[in-house]
Amino acid sequence: MRVTVNDNELEVELLGPEGAPVVIACHGAPGLGSRAEPRASFGRLADSYRVLVYDARGSGVSEGKGPFTHEQWAADVEGLREWVGAERVVLAGGSYGGFMAMEYAVRHPDRVLALVLRDTSPDNANEDMARANALATRRVDLDLEKFGRIMDGRTRDDADLKECWREILPLYDHVYDPAKVEEKVEATHYRYETHNWAFTENMPRYDLKDRLPSLTCPVLVTVGRDDWITPVACSETIARLVPHARLVVFEKSGHSPQVEEAEAWTACVRGFLDEVVGAGAPAGRG
Known part of the structure; x- marks a missing residue:
């Protein structure tokens, strides 16, 4: 469905039962990624959770009004939270989607029930x-x-x-x-203008290390042992900086344990969310 958020149309899908805790899952690779990956991975949890996936501004088939900044993309996530009607949400993201999940969490900590991160980095040292x-x-x-x-x-x-x-x-x-x-x-x-903006404008300034220790929500960090682009060391840094974060390394995966070790990864994420959020918990209304 098309949803207008901050004067830009986004392609959005909602999966799972109404009233269940809401998971907003951010895709990676601006200008290359789309809702297809988080739909495939977090869609497995839609028996118990309300899962919202979307093509970010300038990616997939969403409208592409600039700017393609982290500030704008985080504001779009907040607009989606308001649109879905959840007072607090689980934020999830892999790779660049993990950047955005963390960007949102440090800006709106009172709106985040938990963070689920996959193969991501707290700064641009991964480059x-x-x-x-x-x-x-x-x-x-x-x-x-x-x-x-x-x-x-x-x-x-x-x-x-x-x-x-x-x-x-x-x-x-x-x-x-x-x-x-x-x-x-x-x-x-393919949306080359979005991709170029992300890596010429955003990445040189990307660094959340000083803000991550302020997070108080439960955080799960997952990563593939052979990830070449956001290596295990990046996830270890996140886990060290965020109080009480949990780190799980998948030994037979590269950048995509949600695909390469799908059953184990899904069980890990489900177990974490059931423990810290509870599939039976109400979503809450704003």
């Missing part, structure tokens, strides 16, 4: 780690020009973003499957 991991890989021979354009936010148009995405996708999974890579390439919505 240097990712570059080193990519250059050290023996999996594929990287075209360093394409690699540089996508990492630096210098893609030329949607077609170029597609080719650069194809170049780095082999790095993501624990087990490389060229057929799956090509399937992902063709399934992606």
